[in-house]
Amino acid sequence: MLEELKKEVLEANLELPKKGLITYTWGNVSGIDREKGLIVIKPSGVEYDNMKVEDLVVVDFNGKVVEGHYKPSSDTATHIELYKAFPNIEGVVHTHSTWATIFSQAGKDLVAYGTTHADYFCGDIPCTRKMDPAEIGGEYERETGTVIIETIKERGLNPDHMPAILVNSHGPFTWGSSPLNAVHNAVVLEELAKMAYSTEKLNNEVKQMQTELLEKHFYRKHGKDAYYGQN
Amino acid sequence: MLEELKKEVLEANLELPKKGLITYTWGNVSGIDREKGLIVIKPSGVEYDNMKVEDLVVVDFNGKVVEGHYKPSSDTATHIELYKAFPNIEGVVHTHSTWATIFSQAGKDLVAYGTTHADYFCGDIPCTRKMDPAEIGGEYERETGTVIIETIKERGLNPDHMPAILVNSHGPFTWGSSPLNAVHNAVVLEELAKMAYSTEKLNNEVKQMQTELLEKHFYRKHGKDAYYGQN
Amino acid sequence: MLEELKKEVLEANLELPKKGLITYTWGNVSGIDREKGLIVIKPSGVEYDNMKVEDLVVVDFNGKVVEGHYKPSSDTATHIELYKAFPNIEGVVHTHSTWATIFSQAGKDLVAYGTTHADYFCGDIPCTRKMDPAEIGGEYERETGTVIIETIKERGLNPDHMPAILVNSHGPFTWGSSPLNAVHNAVVLEELAKMAYSTEKLNNEVKQMQTELLEKHFYRKHGKDAYYGQN
Amino acid sequence: MLEELKKEVLEANLELPKKGLITYTWGNVSGIDREKGLIVIKPSGVEYDNMKVEDLVVVDFNGKVVEGHYKPSSDTATHIELYKAFPNIEGVVHTHSTWATIFSQAGKDLVAYGTTHADYFCGDIPCTRKMDPAEIGGEYERETGTVIIETIKERGLNPDHMPAILVNSHGPFTWGSSPLNAVHNAVVLEELAKMAYSTEKLNNEVKQMQTELLEKHFYRKHGKDAYYGQN
Numbered sequence: 001m002l003e004e005l006k007k008e009v010l011e012a013n014l015e016l017p018k019k020g021l022i023t024y025t026w027g028n029v030s031g032i033d034r035e036k037g038l039i040v041i042k043p044s045g046v047e048y049d050n051m052k053v054e055d056l057v058v059v060d061f062n063g064k065v066v067e068g069h070y071k072p073s074s075d076t077a078t079h080i081e082l083y084k085a086f087p088n089i090e091g092v093v094h095t096h097s098t099w100a101t102i103f104s105q106a107g108k109d110l111v112a113y114g115t116t117h118a119d120y121f122c123g124d125i126p127c128t129r130k131m132d133p134a135e136i137g138g139e140y141e142r143e144t145g146t147v148i149i150e151t152i153k154e155r156g157l158n159p160d161h162m163p164a165i166l167v168n169s170h171g172p173f174t175w176g177s178s179p180l181n182a183v184h185n186a187v188v189l190e191e192l193a194k195m196a197y198s199t200e201k202l203n204n205e206v207k208q209m210q211t212e213l214l215e216k217h218f219y220r221k222h223g224k225d226a227y228y229g230q231n
Numbered sequence: 232m233l234e235e236l237k238k239e240v241l242e243a244n245l246e247l248p249k250k251g252l253i254t255y256t257w258g259n260v261s262g263i264d265r266e267k268g269l270i271v272i273k274p275s276g277v278e279y280d281n282m283k284v285e286d287l288v289v290v291d292f293n294g295k296v297v298e299g300h301y302k303p304s305s306d307t308a309t310h311i312e313l314y315k316a317f318p319n320i321e322g323v324v325h326t327h328s329t330w331a332t333i334f335s336q337a338g339k340d341l342v343a344y345g346t347t348h349a350d351y352f353c354g355d356i357p358c359t360r361k362m363d364p365a366e367i368g369g370e371y372e373r374e375t376g377t378v379i380i381e382t383i384k385e386r387g388l389n390p391d392h393m394p395a396i397l398v399n400s401h402g403p404f405t406w407g408s409s410p411l412n413a414v415h416n417a418v419v420l421e422e423l424a425k426m427a428y429s430t431e432k433l434n435n436e437v438k439q440m441q442t443e444l445l446e447k448h449f450y451r452k453h454g455k456d457a458y459y460g461q462n
Numbered sequence: 463m464l465e466e467l468k469k470e471v472l473e474a475n476l477e478l479p480k481k482g483l484i485t486y487t488w489g490n491v492s493g494i495d496r497e498k499g500l501i502v503i504k505p506s507g508v509e510y511d512n513m514k515v516e517d518l519v520v521v522d523f524n525g526k527v528v529e530g531h532y533k534p535s536s537d538t539a540t541h542i543e544l545y546k547a548f549p550n551i552e553g554v555v556h557t558h559s560t561w562a563t564i565f566s567q568a569g570k571d572l573v574a575y576g577t578t579h580a581d582y583f584c585g586d587i588p589c590t591r592k593m594d595p596a597e598i599g600g601e602y603e604r605e606t607g608t609v610i611i612e613t614i615k616e617r618g619l620n621p622d623h624m625p626a627i628l629v630n631s632h633g634p635f636t637w638g639s640s641p642l643n644a645v646h647n648a649v650v651l652e653e654l655a656k657m658a659y660s661t662e663k664l665n666n667e668v669k670q671m672q673t674e675l676l677e678k679h680f681y682r683k684h685g686k687d688a689y690y691g692q693n
Numbered sequence: 694m695l696e697e698l699k700k701e702v703l704e705a706n707l708e709l710p711k712k713g714l715i716t717y718t719w720g721n722v723s724g725i726d727r728e729k730g731l732i733v734i735k736p737s738g739v740e741y742d743n744m745k746v747e748d749l750v751v752v753d754f755n756g757k758v759v760e761g762h763y764k765p766s767s768d769t770a771t772h773i774e775l776y777k778a779f780p781n782i783e784g785v786v787h788t789h790s791t792w793a794t795i796f797s798q799a800g801k802d803l804v805a806y807g808t809t810h811a812d813y814f815c816g817d818i819p820c821t822r823k824m825d826p827a828e829i830g831g832e833y834e835r836e837t838g839t840v841i842i843e844t845i846k847e848r849g850l851n852p853d854h855m856p857a858i859l860v861n862s863h864g865p866f867t868w869g870s871s872p873l874n875a876v877h878n879a880v881v882l883e884e885l886a887k888m889a890y891s892t893e894k895l896n897n898e899v900k901q902m903q904t905e906l907l908e909k910h911f912y913r914k915h916g917k918d919a920y921y922g923q924n
Contacts, residue, residue: 023653024646026578045691074682074690096578102657105575106665113336115401116257116327136674169671170577184255191254195333197664202428203337209400212367220305228305229276344798346863347719347789415717422716426795433890434799440862443829451767459767460738485884486877488809507922536913536921558809564888567806568896598905631902632808659891 001067002040005031006053009040009091012179016095017048019187027095028073031179032083034090037061041079043070074141081145082175085152086159091179093186099193100172100186103127107168110192111208113199118217119228120188122161124208126151130168148173161222164189232298233271236262237284240271240322243410247326248279250418258326259304262410263314265321268292272310274301305372312376313406316383317390322410324417330424331403331417334358338399341423342439344430349448350459351419353392355439357382361399379404392453395420463529464502467493468515471502471553474641478557479510481649489557490535493641494545496552499523503541505532536603543607544637547614548621553641555648561655562634562648565589569630572654573670575661580679581690582650584623586670588613592630610635623684626651694760695733698724699746702733702784705872709788710741712880720788721766724872725776727783730754734772736763767834774838775868778845779852784872786879792886793865793879796820800861803885804901806892811910812921813881815854817901819844823861841866854915857882 012029016022025048030041039059046055057068061084063076073079079092103110110125112118128151135143148165163185164174172189176182199206208214221228243260247253256279261272270290277286288299292315294307304310310323334341341356343349359382366374379396394416395405403420407413430437439445452459474491478484487510492503501521508517519530523546525538535541541554565572572587574580590613597605610627625647626636634651638644661668670676683690705722709715718741723734732752739748750761754777756769766772772785788794796803803818805811821844828836841858856878857867865882869875892899901907914921 023649043692071692098653098657099660101576101578102660102664105657105661105671106668108665113400114332116332130672131675133672133674136672136678140678169575169675187254191329195329195336197660198330198333198428199336201432201663202333203339206337209336210361210364210367212364213362213400216367216371230274230302344862345794347794418716422791426791426798429792429795429890430798432894433795434801437799440798441823441826441829443826444824444862447829447833461736461764485880505923533923560884560888561891563807563809564891564895567888567892567902568899570896592903593906595903595905598903598909602909631806631906659895663894 002033002036002038002058003053005033005040006056009042009056009179010051010053012091012093012183013042013051014048015180015183016093016186019183021095021097021186021190022048023096027093027097028075029091029093029179029183030073030076030079031091032089038066039076039079039083041072041076043068044073046070075144077139077141078145078148078173081142081149082173085145085149086175088160089163089175089177089182091176091182093174093179093182094171095186096171097186097190099197100166100189101170102197103193104166104171105169110166110189110196111200112214113196113206113209115209115213115217116188116195117192118209118214119221120185120218121164121192122214122218122222123157125162125164125166125189125192126155126157127166128168144170161218233264233267233269233289234284236264236271237287240273240287240410241282241284243322243324243414244273244282245279246411246414247324247417250414252326252328252417252421253279254327258324258328259306260322260324260410260414261304261307261310262322263320269297270307270310270314272303272307274299275304277301306375308370308372309376309379309404312373312380313404316376316380317406319391320394320406320408320413322407322413324405324410324413325402326417327402328417328421330422330428331397331420332401333428334424335397335402336400341397341420341427342431343445344427344437344440346440346444346448347419347426348423349440349445350452351416351449352395352423353445353449353453354388356393356395356397356420356423357386357388358397359399375401392449464495464498464500464520465515467495467502468518471504471518471641472513472515474553474555474645475504475513476510477642477645478555478648481645483557483559483648483652484510485558489555489559490537491553491555491641491645492535492538492541493553494551500528501538501541501545503534503538505530506535508532537606539601539603540607540610540635543604543611544635547607547611548637550622551625551637551639551644553638553644555636555641555644556633557648557652558633559648559652561659562628562651563632564659565655566628566633567631572628572651572658573662574676575658575668575671577671577675577679578650578657579654580671580676581683582647582680583626583654584676584680584684585619587624587626587628587651587654588617588619589628590630606632623680695726695729695731695751696746698726698733699749702735702749702872703744703746705784705786705876706735706744707741708873708876709786709879712876714788714790714879714883715741716789720786720790721768722784722786722872722876723766723769723772724784725782731759732769732772732776734765734769736761737766739763768837770832770834771838771841771866774835774842775866778838778842779868781853782856782868782870782875784869784875786867786872786875787864788879788883789864790879790883792890793859793882794863795890796886797859797864798862803859803882803889804893805907806889806899806902808902808906808910809881809888810885811902811907812914813878813911814857814885815907815911815915816850818855818857818859818882818885819848819850820859821861837863854911
C-alpha cells in the first residue's frame with residue numbers, strides 16, 4: 001500500500017546522509033496520505049545503507065502499525081502530533097544535525113540575520129522551553145510534539161511560514177509541503193544555524209535583519225506575488 | 232547565439248557547487264559580450280545537476296530576455312548595474328557562501344590580514360551600508376547594484392583591484408576578467424573570510440597587514456611589473 | 463589463530479579513517495578473546511591503506527607478543543589495563559580525533575548538553591587529571607591506563623554506562639561491547655565534543671541537561687526496558 | 694636529470710591538494726640533491742591537475758634555472774635559504790593552509806598543548822617577527838628565508854626537532870628528511886593549529902603541556918631510543 005509515498009519517503013530519508021545531516025541513524029523522515037489518514041515513516045534504529053521501500057512502516061493517527069515488519073521510529077508520536085496540528089504539511093523531518101542541535105542545546109532562538117534565512121523562514125526560528133519532568137516521564141515523544149505546537153502558537157507563528165523548530169536540549173524538527181521539501185528545509189536550517197553562530201561571534205551587537213528586507217525576500221519566493229524561480 | 236560565452240558561463244556556474252560555494256541554487260554567474268551589449272546568465276531557481284547550455288538566458292542591458300526558455304536569475308538587475316558601472320569586468324558572481332555571508336550578516340569589512348588576501352585584493356573588502364526601506368520596496372535588485380557601486384566609489388576603490396563586495400545582511404558579489412575569473416575570486420573570498428574570522432578571534436588586537444607587504448604581494452601578481460606565474 | 467576476531471579488529475581499525483577520526487596512523491583498535499585471555503591489536507605506526515588481517519598482533523595480558531610479524535601498538539599496555547579493570551568490555555579504541563582531543567588538551571570534562579549525548583553516555587564524560595612526572599617517566603603507557611581507571615572509579619561511574627574518557631593533554635579512549643561498538647562510541651564522542659564546544663560558546667550560562675531527560679534517553683536505548691531500535 | 698628526485702617532488706606536490714592543504718596553486722614543495730647542489734621545485738602558478746614530472750624546474754643554489762621550460766616557484770629563494778642554513782633537511786614545503794595561516798596572520802606562536810604536537814615538534818612552533826619595509830622592498834623572497842632562520846636561531850631551536858615555522862602575516866613553511874616528510878609535517882601542523890585554536894578558546898588559562906610529557910612523546914618517536922613504529 002502507499003507505494004508512491006513510500007518511494008518518496010525512502011528517497012527523502014536517503015537525502016539525510018547525502019546532505020551530511022546525520023551520524024549513524026540519528027534522523028528520520030515521514031510522509032502522509034491525508035485522505036487515508038496514514039503516515040509512512042522510517043523504521044527505528046535501522047541503518048540507511050541498505051534501507052528498502054519495504055522496510056518503511058505505515059502507521060495510523062494513533063501510532064498503530066498498519067503495515068511493516070519493523071517497529072516505526074521512536075519519534076513517530078512526535079510526527080503524528082505535528083500532522084494533526086498543522087493541517088497543510090505533508091512531510092516531517094527530525095535530525096540531530098550539528099549546528100541546529102547546538103542552538104537547541106544552548107536553548108537559543110535562531111535569529112534571522114540575512115536574506116538566506118528570509119528566503120525560507122519568515123522570522124526567527126524558535127527554540128522551545130525545556131520540557132518538565134512530568135512530560136519527560138509521561139508520553140515523552142507525544143509531549144515533544146505538544147511543546148513544539150505550543151511554541152508555534154504562543155509565538156503567533158504560521159507553521160507554513162515557519163517550517164522549523166528547535167527542541168530544547170534535543171535538536172531540530174522541520175516540516176514542509178512534501179517529505180523532500182521538509183528535508184530541504186532541514187538542510188537550509190543547518191546552514192543558517194552555522195552562519196548565525198559566527199555572525200553573533202563576529203559582531204556581538206548584531207540585531208535581527210530589517211523587517212522590510214525579511215519580508216521582501218520571503219514573499220519574493222512564497223505566496224501569491226512570488227517571482228523567484230520558474231512560473 | 233553567443234555559444235562560446237554560454238559554454239563558459241555554464242562551466243563557471245558548475246564550478247560553484249564543485250568548489251563548495253553553494254547550497255541548492257543559491258548562486259549565479261553571468262558573462263558579457265560587450266560588443267553586442269548582451270549578458271548570458273543562469274536561469275532562476277534551476278538545479279545545477281542537469282543544467283545545459285540551452286538553459287542559459289540571454290538578456291540585454293535593460294534586462295529584456297533576448298533568448299532562452301527560462302526566466303533569468305532574479306539577481307539579473309544587480310549584474311547589469313555592475314557591468315554598466317565597471318567597464319573592464321567580463322563576469323559577475325553572486326553566492327551565499329558560508330563565511331563571506333557571515334561577514335555580510337555581521338555588517339563588517341573583511342580586513343586584509345595576510346598575503347593570501349593581498350595576492351588578490353588590494354585592501355580591505357568592503358561591506359555595504361544597509362539598504363533603506365525605499366530601496367528595498369522599490370526596484371530592489373537594481374538598487375542592490377546601486378549600493379554596491381556607491382560603496383566602491385565612496386571608498387575610492389578601483390573595481391579592477393577590488394573585485395569583491397559584501398552586501399549587508401545578504402552576501403557577496405565578485406567580478407573579474409571572465410566568468411571563470413569571477414568564480415576564482417569568489418572561492419578566494421570565501422577562504423579569506425574563513426581565515427579572517429579566526430584571525431580576529433585569536434588576536435583581538437590584530438590590525439590590517441603592513442601596506443608595504445599588501446602592495447608587494449598585490450603588484451607581484453597584478454599590473455605591469457608582475458613576476459608571479461608564467462610570462 | 464583468532465581469525466574471526468582479527469577480521470573484526472581489522473574492520474574496526476579501517477573504520478577510523480573512513481569516519482574521519484584519524485590523521486595518518488594516529489589511532490588504534492583492539493579486541494579481546496576473554497576465554498583465551500588474548501588481545502588482537504593494530505601494529506605500531508603502520509599505514510591503514512594496505513593493512514591486512516595477518517598484520518595484526520596477538521598479545522597476552524602481560525603484553526607479550528603471541529603471534530604477529532610486527533610490533534604491537536605503542537598504546538598496547540593502556541588497552542590491557544582497561545580490559546583488566548572493566549570486565550564487560552570487548553573492544554578498546556584510541557584516537558586523536560580533533561574535537562575530543564581539544565577537550566583533552568583544555569583539560570575539561572565533556573558536559574552532557576543534549577539528548578544526542580544522553581543516547582550513549584549516562585553523564586558527563588570525564589577528563590583525567592594530568593599525569594605526574596613519575597608516571598610519565600615510568601611505565602608511561604601502563605600508567606595511562608591506571609589514571610583512566612582511577613578517574614572512572616573516583617567519579618563513581620559504571621564503565622558500561624560511560625564508555626569513554628579524555629586523557630588530559632593527550633586524547634580520547636573509548637570502549638564497548640565489541641571493537642566496532644567501541645569505534646561507534648568514538649564517532650559519537652567526536653560529534654558530541656564538536657557540539658558541546660559551540661554550545662558553551664553560544665550560551666556561556668548553559669548547564670548540564672536535566673537529569674530526567676538524560677536518564678530518559680539513556681535508558682530508552684540501554685538496559686532491560688529499552689525500546690529504541692528493533693527488539 | 695634527477696629523475697628519481699623529480700618523481701618524489703611531483704608526488705609530494707600532489708599530496709598538497711589530496712590532503713586539503715591548498716586552494717588553487719597556493720603551495721609548493723621542493724627537494725634537494727645535496728651532492729650535486731641542485732634543487733627540484735614546482736613551477737610558478739601552474740595548476741596541480743595536470744602537472745607532470747617534466748614541468749618541474751631544477752635550480753642551483755643561486756636560483757639559476759638549470760633545467761625546465763617553466764619559471765620556478767616565486768618562493769624559490771626562500772627554499773634555497775632554508776637548504777643552506779639547515780644542512781640536514783632534504784625537502785621544503787610552503788602552503789597557505791587554513792589554520793596555520795590563521796596563526797601566521799594573528800602573529801602568534803603555536804603552543805604545544807598535547808601529545809599530538811609532541812609527537813612531531815619539540816616545543817612551541819614559532820611565529821616570526823614582521824618583516825620591515827626594507828626587507829619587503831628588497832629581495833623579498835630571500836629575506837623571507839632570512840627571517841625564518843633568524844627566528845629558529847634566536848629561539849635556540851634545533852631545526853631537525855622543529856621542522857616548521859609560521860611567517861608573520863603570511864603562512865607556514867615546513868621541512869623534513871625528504872619532500873614527502875616535509876609534506877607530512879605540513880599536514881600535522883595544520884591539524885595542530887586547528888586544535889590549538891579551540892583549545893585556547895575552550896580554556897583561556899591553558900598553558901603549554903608539561904615538559905616531561907612533551908619530551909617523553911617526542912623522544913619516544915625520535916632519536917636513538919625511539920620505540921614507536923617498526924624498528
